[in-house]
Amino acid sequence: MATALDYHTIRTIFSRFQAAEPEPLGELHHTNAYTLVVAVALSAQATDAGVNRATASLFPVVDTPQKMLDLGEEGLIAHIKSIGLYRNKARNVMKLSRILVEEYGGEVPSSRAALESLPGVGRKTANVVLNMWWGHPAQAVDTHIFRVGNRTRVAPGRDVVAVERAIEDNVPAEFQRHAHHWLILHGRYVCVARKPKCPACLIRDLCPFEDKTPEPKPARPRS
Structure with a gap:
């Protein structure tokens, strides 16, 4: 090496x-910490531009975990089916949204360990959220x-x-x-x-x- x-x-x-x-700014569109988590989770093996096209119609109506649960998995799929692995990603987004509602009062935690415990959120996603939303040098x-x-x-x-x-x-x-x-x-x-x-x-x-x-x-x- x-x-x-x-x-x-x-x-x-x-x-x-x-x-x-x-x-410098990240290129994934988002409106708050929750939509940032969703956008980054959707971006795995997909381009930022492709995710932005899919979320352009999603985020104006869904910007909280509870709204995502109300939309439902099939409703989410209708927005993101142009993204690779959309079914698995939709499943993870619904799971992480439920955890955020039930365990974190609908708020996105600012802890790396807590973020990484969410379905579909790995170390990279956690670091993006910590950096872009909370300004941590992650x-x-x-x-x-x-x-x-x-x-x-x-x-x-x-x-x-x-x-x-x-x-x-x-x-x-x-x-x-x-x-x-x-x-x-x-x-x-x-x-x-x-x-x-x-x-x-x-x-x-x-x-x-x-x-x-x-x-x-x-x-x-x-x-």
Whole structure:
């Protein structure tokens, strides 16, 4: 496993991310902590854009656990059937909604352990909610962050938990709040999996990743 970059280089990388996007935002639409939990749970193995299309008609009428129970599982399916694994996700959303009503007074808990105990809510989902709603410096590592963390050596690790720990250990405290958003956006739009857009990368000179995408060839002048 490659070693992480030095502290000064990592600080420079995140200083550039911050300068380019001071307040990065998640791309899943939501109106409160509950709709955020639902949106993130639905986003497993689905795109944020696809989830947003499905919830565009759902969240205006369902924004609490009790309203979700009143809607019912089949009613929820009618909204989310365009999303992969929608039946299993609908089942989990109904279960977690019932738990929130019966055990938490209809409120979403701000504890990672409590969040992870909900059906369909794993560590990544819990960290997204803790970060985006309560402002905790939690690091929700997905495939984009795993790739960028290892390619740039900002947070190398053999699995998502190791990368999460590496971000916590290596990224200066002042950047922890937004670290996972900067990394996921960089991985989603610049440091993509197959053909990273290295010429457009604002940290290209600091990145040790060897497989650089070449500069585009200049157009030949017309004769």
